Amino acid sequence: MRAGRVAGTRTHGGDGTHHPRVDVSRLVGIRTRHPEAIEEAAARRARRPLLTAGDRLLIVAADHPARGALGVGDRKLAMANRADLLERLCLALSRPGVDGVLATADILDDLLLLGALDHKVVMGSMNRGGLQGAGFELDDRFTGHRPEDIQRLGFDAGKLLLRIDYGDPGSLTTLESAARAVDEMAAHRLPVFVEPFITRRTAGGALRNDLSAEAVTRSIAIASGLGGSSAYTWLKVPVTDDPDDMARVMETSTLPAVLLGGDVGDAPQDRVAAYEKWRGALRLPTVRGLVAGRSLLYPADGDVAAAVDIAAGLL
Template identity: 55%
Template sequence: MIALDFAALRDTRAAYPGRVAEVLAGRTRRELIRGDGCLFIVAADHPARGALAAGPNEDAMADRYRLLERLAIALSRPGVDGVLGTPDVIDDLALLGLLDDKIVVGSMNRGGLKGACFEMDDRYTAYDVDSIVRDGLDFAKNLVRVNLGDSSTADTLEATARAVSHAAAAGVPIMLEPFMSEWADGRIRNDLSTDAVITSIAIASGLGNSSSHTWLKLPVVHDMERVMASTTLPTLLLGGDPTGDQDDTFDSWQRSLALPGVRGLVVGRSILYPQNGDVTSAIDIAASLVHRA
């Protein structure tokens, strides 16, 4: 693991909270699109929605220090373009000096926590466009779950439309992660059928008063050719949870990354907590797939 000064991080958070803004204001930024035009973003916004499991390990992401060490490894590897997180994670990474020359994606998060009676109340609870501009971040991201059987969806769609409009006006790229969802046995299930993903794309693409800065973040599902034929918006693939054979997962990513309109990959637990425990190898393989190395 990479050695990080956690004592200094804790002391700075306690005694010098204004240092967060100073570091973010002074970090070296990069162009969003450069080189081969593809992006490999490591995601770490799971803890803020109470999702601490990775594969069979129910509390894999509970240890913040281990998570930061794994993120430090990821951000040190060639081909990793940036990181996606909520403010607590992004501020930690900034204070540790890990965000220079990286794309920083601010997660707007979701209020509907997994397993809660209010799970479809997906009000945004982390970054908004104003704070992303304030901190000099490069990208916004939000989740758009559409449940035709739950009236809370209307509020989510309205809030997302406002965020998309605000992002376009501010010149901030915004990444929408849409799903068609439904209640099943008291829990929310995302429909990963090809037709459902295409429907979710159609709904999300029309949100806001301008689509000029809208990107999509989509799961890898059956018949991705038909999925990608349903949109002209730049698209990043969702890595998903670390289930099944890792080599099969890499193969599915490779096939989908070759499709027109796919600009790269956003993946978190699959490579931060790989089945074989080799974080560096998992990250390097994913980076090579994205950047065709």
């Protein structure tokens, strides 16, 4: 990391792994006096192909804060400390087998200034308008990276969230805007990772993603048909409630897919069960990797390095 490095170190790994602390004052100073440094860092970033020889991807996700989703387990503001989040991200990105990061502009700009994105896959998060807990949460408008931003900055892919509620007419607007985003990304020849869910509101008004085999199958079928070309479309899909259903579910499309990590729980047995679900699904022919965020960056035992290494081992 070129900018932001200071003498002190912190440890975010039980194996004693040390990671340089993020100098927030220096980052703010660069942003204040030299905002052009972000685009300059993007221009000189050493790039790599989306896929390497193993045809597998492990991406660390950190686009949650822009949707107001700062909680991890019972820690409601776990992701609110930006320096801590950046340190965890830099540590994760430094581990063997980690291919890249998915985040919004503010976080990717910081990582560019820190020099942490060389030879990494960089994915811009495109729609963050559906704020967690808001009455308009399903209105997932495109408030993040535009296709032209991803191309201009030399990033490698984009990601969009597609939550569909059959009882909410507004879902049609989300579908249409997602389709146009797929079109624009294809026009730039940029991969776009579509994360679809069939979503329902509980009696109390909370949103719940339906992870039954039927619902995930329908969401994959819908997402696969978006836009005028699927040539650059990937899927980002959850593991179903019953992981034994995944083989049948993934027969729904020939599009390449990555698994989303989601929350794995704090109990050791919950983490083991989640890893086993991922391991099984990763053997399927269309599944090409894993995109996980909070489960790797904020493990219950605090050992980021170990959590990332376990995920890398699954691939």
